[in-house]
Amino acid sequence: MSKVAKLSLRASLGVALLAASVSAASAFNTDRAAWLNYLQEQRKAQMTARGTAPAVTGPGASGAVQTERVQTERVLPRGVLPARAIPQNAIVQPAPQGAAVATRTAAQTRPITRQIDPQFLPAEVPYSGKYKAGTIVIDTEDKYLYLVGSNGMAQRYGVGVGRPGFQWAGSHRISMKREWPGWTPPPQMRKRQPELPAYMEGGPENPLGARALYLGSTLYRIHGSNAPWTIGHEVSSGCIRMRNEDVIKLYDQVGVGTQVVVLR
Numbered sequence: 001m002s003k004v005a006k007l008s009l010r011a012s013l014g015v016a017l018l019a020a021s022v023s024a025a026s027a028f029n030t031d032r033a034a035w036l037n038y039l040q041e042q043r044k045a046q047m048t049a050r051g052t053a054p055a056v057t058g059p060g061a062s063g064a065v066q067t068e069r070v071q072t073e074r075v076l077p078r079g080v081l082p083a084r085a086i087p088q089n090a091i092v093q094p095a096p097q098g099a100a101v102a103t104r105t106a107a108q109t110r111p112i113t114r115q116i117d118p119q120f121l122p123a124e125v126p127y128s129g130k131y132k133a134g135t136i137v138i139d140t141e142d143k144y145l146y147l148v149g150s151n152g153m154a155q156r157y158g159v160g161v162g163r164p165g166f167q168w169a170g171s172h173r174i175s176m177k178r179e180w181p182g183w184t185p186p187p188q189m190r191k192r193q194p195e196l197p198a199y200m201e202g203g204p205e206n207p208l209g210a211r212a213l214y215l216g217s218t219l220y221r222i223h224g225s226n227a228p229w230t231i232g233h234e235v236s237s238g239c240i241r242m243r244n245e246d247v248i249k250l251y252d253q254v255g256v257g258t259q260v261v262v263l264r
Contacts, residue, residue, distance in 0.1 A: 114229035120144075120158020122246055127154035136222075136250075136260040138240055140167060143232045145222070145240065147253060157250065160225065160241040163234040169264040172216035174256050181212040186219055189237060210244040211251040215260055222260070223247060
């Protein structure tokens with residue numbers, strides 16, 4: 001190859017390399033501009049979704065905040081796929097603070113246990129009243145029965161008393177004692193509650209409970225109960241009710257003729 005031909009070939013190669021460099025630089029600048037434009041549009045889209053689109057100032061803008069709709073037909077940089085819109089109902093939001101929790105099913109909830117209030121359990125307490133030892137004093141206001149002792153103390157029991165309209169006060173003596181008594185609802189009670197039986201045998205289901213102390217010739221009694229959670233409340237038709245274990249103990253402590261004073 002002649003010297004002139006070699007020089008011509010070198011010149012052609014230089015021109016080709018220069019053209020390739022210029023083309024690569026141009027492509028790089030084009031991709032860079034596309035990337036910057038893509039990132040800027042992504043940021044605008046995020047701010048628009050949050051309701052915080054950037055403010056547009058300049059002539060005609062009047063300082064107002066304007067939002068721009070994202071162009072779906074824009075040219076993306078090479079290698080970037082268009083993002084898919086996420087359905088609004090597909091986004092799971094955390095529950096706000098203070099939101100009500102789901103209701104528990106019957107199988108998840110524990111049954112309510114009906115128990116006597118601890119303040120109505122038996123206790124030995126100081127007593128300075130005017131009644132002599134051996135007297136039963138019933139305070140219907142505070143729902144306590146006191147068996148007065150001889151040493152300035154008294155045995156105190158919680159009781160259930162007459163509901164409004166069935167409360168009374170007075171002094172009687174125990175006229176009779178019965179274990180697991182039968183129950184004959186009086187006519188007045190059966191008139192109010194026709195579903196009551198004419199007579200019920202004594203036993204655990206009997207509302208008079210394990211023991212009964214009858215007061216004089218009245219219809220009132222101090223008796224046990226098959227509903228101990230009612231102790232401490234105004235629930236009866238005038239009788240004084242106790243827990244079965246408490247009335248059994250009281251039954252053994254007193255006899256026929258014991259004075260019973262009911263206070264209001």
